[in-house]
Amino acid sequence: MKVTAIIPDDLIAEAMELSKSSTVTDTLKIALKTYIRSQKLKELGALVLNEPLEFKYSSQELREINRK
Incomplete structure (x- = not known):
C-alpha cells in the first residue's frame, strides 16, 4: 500500500x-x-490482571509429567 505522510525528518x-x-x-x-x-x-x-491464570497441575505434578 502506498501512503503519503508528513513525518518530521528528525523523527x-x-x-x-x-x-x-x-x-x-x-x-x-x-x-x-x-x-x-x-x-x-x-x-x-490487562486480560491476565482481570482474569488471572489458573494452573491445573502443581509444580511437583508437572515435574513428574515432564520426566515421563
Missing part, C-alpha cells in the same frame, strides 16, 4: 538509526510491527 532519522534500517520503508515497517506487538502485550497483560 525518521532517529527511527532509522535505532532500527538500523537503510530505508524509510523498512524503518516504518519495523516501527509499526513493534508498536502493534507492544499494544497486544498491553492487552494481554
